[in-house]
Amino acid sequence: YITDYDEEEEMQYITYDGSEEASAQEIFLAIYQQLSPSRRKQLAQLEYINVKLCNECLIPCDSDTCEDSHEHDADFDLRYPGEEAILVYPHQIIMIDLYLAIEVPVGTVCQLMSRSSLAKKGIEVKGGTIDAGYTGNIGVLLHNNSNEPYEIQPNERIAQAIFLQLAPIEGMTSVDTREGLGESSHGTQGFGSTGKDEMEA
Numbered sequence: 001y002i003t004d005y006d007e008e009e010e011m012q013y014i015t016y017d018g019s020e021e022a023s024a025q026e027i028f029l030a031i032y033q034q035l036s037p038s039r040r041k042q043l044a045q046l047e048y049i050n051v052k053l054c055n056e057c058l059i060p061c062d063s064d065t066c067e068d069s070h071e072h073d074a075d076f077d078l079r080y081p082g083e084e085a086i087l088v089y090p091h092q093i094i095m096i097d098l099y100l101a102i103e104v105p106v107g108t109v110c111q112l113m114s115r116s117s118l119a120k121k122g123i124e125v126k127g128g129t130i131d132a133g134y135t136g137n138i139g140v141l142l143h144n145n146s147n148e149p150y151e152i153q154p155n156e157r158i159a160q161a162i163f164l165q166l167a168p169i170e171g172m173t174s175v176d177t178r179e180g181l182g183e184s185s186h187g188t189q190g191f192g193s194t195g196k197d198e199m200e201a
Helices: 024-034 037-045 196-200
Strands: 002-006 011-015 075-079 086-088 093-097 108-113 123-126 139-144 150-152 157-165
Touching: 086 093, 123 157, 139 157
Parallel strands: none
Antiparallel strands: 002 011, 075 157, 086 150, 093 139, 108 157, 123 139
C-alpha cells in the first residue's frame, strides 16, 4: 500500500498495488487501519446508498445506458438506447423508454433532470421523480420547448439522474394563519425577489 496526503485538497490517497490476492473487505480493512484517528472519524460520518440496476433491462449499445461521467459528479447521465434517431417537433412532448430499471433505496428519491447541453437548445425533462419501491422501466419525458425540430441520436445523453436522501418527517402541525409559520428574512417573497432591491437601488 502506498499512502500520500495532499495538504491542499485535504485528501488521503491510498493505492493498492494488487500484488496479493485479497477480498474487498480485507483490502478496505487494511486501508482503514492506516488512516489516522481523525480520518477514521470522517469516514464514519459519511453515509452511502446502494443503488441496484437491472442489467436485464439494458439494451446493448456502444456503452452503458447509464454512466457516471466524472469522478466527483453528483449525477449519472442517461442515454437514449434506441438504434434509430427520433425527431422531436417544436413544442412536442415525447416519452422515451430507457429499458432500464433501478431499485431506489428507502429514504431516497431519484430525480431525472435536464442536461444543460440540451436545455440550452430548448430540450427539457418533465416530471422525473422516481420513488423508492418503483422497479418498473424508466421513461424520460422530453419537451422540445423551442421553435425548431430536434433529432435525438442513438446513444445520445438525454437526461441525468441524481439521488437525494430524504429527511424523515416526524409529524405535521396545523396552524390557523400564515403568521403561525414563523418569521424569516425571506418571508413570502419569491419569483426572483432575491437581489431585487439591489437592482432597483
